[in-house]
Amino acid sequence: MKDSFKIPQLLLRCALGITFLTPVSDRLGLLGAPGTGNIEWGNWENFINYTTTLMPFLDRPMVNIMGGIATVSELLIGILLIIGFKTKYAALGASLLTLTFILFMIFSVGIQKPINFGVFTATTASFLLSRMPNYNWSLDNLLKKKES
Template sequence: MDDKFKIPQLLLRYALGITFLTPVSDRLGLLGAAGTGNIEWGNWQNFIDYTTTLMPVFDRPIVNILGGIATIAELFIGIFLIIGFKTKWSARAASLLTLTFIVFMTLSVGIQKPVNYGVFTASAASLLLSFIPNYKWSLDNLLAEK
């Protein structure tokens, strides 16, 4: 039987992986300084300042820890999706993480920000990816063959 998901799952994995890695690169200052080009934060401090507005119920030290956890999660999710490692679980984690972003963003700054940033799309696309039966051209597929 022909697998019609070969190319779509690959493109979806890459798109979502890049979607997770780009903001990590931004908040670590790898894409440039704040205020230049399309740079949202440009450094960790600006990222934590913004994250504090999204989580007003938490003290800044807690927000710093939660921001670090989210950044590490995004880094691993992005890499795992691109290489296709533990893809089903990475996609589920991506969907849950973005759903968490949706809730905090909506409660603190309104529904328009998560819509503008495509967080709903990323969450739904991640969930959809987790239901694809086979991840051709992935590390998962390569390891399953051995």
């Protein structure tokens, strides 16, 4: 059977990887100063202030920890998706992480924000990627060939 997912899964991996790495870059101030261009946060403080609105039941130190966990998770998932290493697990993690974002956003700021930010799309696309049979042009595929 011909694998018709070669290019689509590569593009999906890259698109999702960039989708995870861009907000990390934004909150670390790598994309520009707050209020310029399409910068959402521009620094860690603004990101944590926003995260506080999503988790009003937590005190500020715990929000910092949760923001750190989310940031490290997004960074790791983004890199793993782009290089194609442990892709199935990275994609499943991406889906679960963005589903968590959806729930926090709905309960704190309403359903429109996750719709505007494309979080439903990222969740669904990540889940779809986790179900792909093969990950061509990936470290997973390269390592599988070396084992054979």
